[in-house]
């Protein structure tokens with residue numbers, strides 16, 4: 001394999017991984033912009049979604065049915081923790097909400113492993129050989145993951161920009177008091193937000209599961225790259241989160257052979273540090289409007 | 292029956308009240324000006340009427356009904372429109388989206404009417420509201436609140452930071468707002484101009500009403516004018 005082919009393959013892998021990171025970063029960013037805290041439970045929503053999808057897919061024999069079940073269950077889980085924990089804590093302090101979200105993350109993971117154990121699961125998808133296009137190795141599952149990732153991101157952006165609910169979400173992100181006094185039902189917006197976050201997390205979880213394996217740490221492991229991507233994107237910009245996700249994915253794959261595969265997470269951490277220190281406004285460097 | 296009836300109302304942030312025992316009423320078809328020195332509690336009083344700030348005592352009746360149990364959103368949906376003093380548009384939404392945020396049945400129709408009344412906004416409908424000039428922003432804020440056809444319109448210093456020409460334009464718009472079913476509460480530093488288009492006025496100092504009455508009488512009171520309305524005539 002020539003070095004050109006090697007780079008092309010790593011870029012391809014990076015973009016696919018980046019799409020998954022983008023979904024995580026988008027979920028983190030939307031919560032930060034609209035509910036105003038960093039939700040460390042995002043990763044474990046993802047894990048939960050992957051396990052439910054796997055369980056339901058096995059039970060029904062249909063991956064599509066499992067996918068839908070995973071999304072619905074995770075959306076409900078997400079709304080449940082909003083109503084039970086975050087809604088009340090957010091009235092007090094955003095730092096407390098962040099700390100509580102770490103607690104929620106561990107709670108979900110440990111409760112789940114009581115039933116699932118620690119052994120990894122895989123989706124029963126037919127193993128197909130990679131297509132070889134002039135040395136570029138294209139895995140059919142990667143193509144499916146990429147298509148699903150792009151479609152999901154497209155749907156979320158369509159929701160945000162072309163529906164009344166999306167406009168209301170962005171209005172609440174801009175100014176919650178003005179939103180309320182404009183007649184927007186902010187309770188409804190919050191419930192919709194958390195349903196959406198759960199669905200996005202479940203999609204990301206299923207895609208990770210399709211690419212590799214389902215295991216209890218899968219979501220937690222994606223939390224750092226997700227935050228890195230969100231910070232790269234400026235932390236309050238959904239588009240920024242997606243671009244940030246792709247950049248993180250690419251950086252991981254291109255750096256992995258040099259730093260070692262088990263250390264690629266450290267790359268995310270370095271990126272977070274560098275940006276927080278030198279470019280806190282993110283890649284695009286635009287300081288968001290004062291709220 | 293007055294459209295808005297504020298009982299002896301008190302409220303504030305945390306422990307301390309920033310306004311105390313404020314009473315006034317406002318009828319349909321009239322503008323009532325609320326004036327007073329900086330920090331006298333005007334914006335806080337207005338926020339308490341809207342439910343954005345808790346009240347510690349007193350009542351607020353809208354159309355005869357006590358509204359303590361209504362959420363902020365409910366007050367808006369039942370006909371109380373509010374243009375805050377600062378941050379009165381959604382900066383990351385486009386001008387058009389700012390208008391669309393107000394949920395009404397015949398939205399298209401009403402937005403079209405709005406553009407007819409505010410041509411400057413139509414020219415910038417695809418721009419983010421955060422990129423508007425102060426005057427355009429103020430027009431958008433007022434246009435936005437009118438879309439829901441509120442029965443009570445509360446404007447908090449709508450002419451702040453505007454050039455003299457725009458001030459006159461905004462006063463023109465406000466002057467035309469009252470109609471048989473609609474009343475306006477106008478918080479203004481330019482108290483003389485505001486009183487000139489108002490039926491009545493209330494003047495606050497240090498959280499209390501220090502003068503209230505027909506606008507003409509307030510304007511004619513030399514001592515009051517010197518203290519609160521500014522020297523120019």
Ligand SMILES: Nc1ncnc2c1ncn2[C@@H]1O[C@H](COP(=O)(O)OP(=O)(O)OP(=O)(O)O)[C@@H](O)[C@H]1O
Pocket residue numbers: 304309327328329330331332333334335336376
């Ligand atoms: N968010 C807040 N938290 C605590 N105190 C506040 C807050 N906003 C206003 N205050 C205090 O409440 C008092 C009244 O402020 P308010 O904004 O109601 O005055 P105002 O009459 O509207 O003044 P201006 O003419 O400058 O707009 C002030 O002493 C102010 O310091």
Ligand SMILES: [Mg+2]
Pocket residue numbers: 333334335376447448
């Ligand atoms: Mg004020």
